[in-house]
Amino acid sequence: MSWQLKTFDELTKNQLYTIIKERINIFVVEQNCPYPELDDLDQNSFHLFLQEEGEIRAYCRILPKGLKYEEVSIGRVIVKEKYRRSGIASLLMKNAIAFVEEELKETKIKIQAQDHLRHFYQSFGFTSISEVYLEDGIPHVDMVKC
Structure with a gap:
């Protein structure tokens, strides 16, 4: 598997597309x-993805502390x-x-999780810090990992 982590400027045009x-x-x-979908946060974020045979199989965006929240955030998973x-989401x-934790030296991570994935994120140590709310018509919950 070929995991890649790039800044916005390091992405090729084809990868970004x-x-x-x-x-x-x-x-x-x-x-x-x-x-x-394009919210002006990509340019200052890190992009972690699994690319195999030219296709993006898994992806998430890592927002540095202070960009959207006080904490680092993982989103667009x-x-x-x-x-x-297949286990790719867990590896992601x-x-x-x-x-x-290792490169940004941060211990607190905040996410906006779709509520039906709450247990998935709990398996990584995230805990709910909000009630369920609708975001774009989909039930979400804010969660943090400390």
Whole structure:
């Protein structure tokens, strides 16, 4: 497996295009949720992804502390549909958390999790810090890992 972690400026045009395409395919099309996917946070974030045979199979965005929240944040977590339930999502989160802790030297991470994935994130030490709320029509919960 070829995990890559890049800043926005390090992404190739094809990687950026493929990442955005997959995010839109999942968050906008698959989840039937029209929302502004391009939010001006990508340019200052880290992009962790698994690319095999030219396709992005898994991806997440790591936002440095102070960009969106006081804490570092992991978001836009996706796994392409045909690779779900294969363990890739767990590897993605382990790699993202390791980068935050080892490279950014941060211990507190905040996420906005879709509520149906709460138990998945709890398995990595995240705990709920909010009630369930609707974000773009989808139940979410704020969670932190300390």
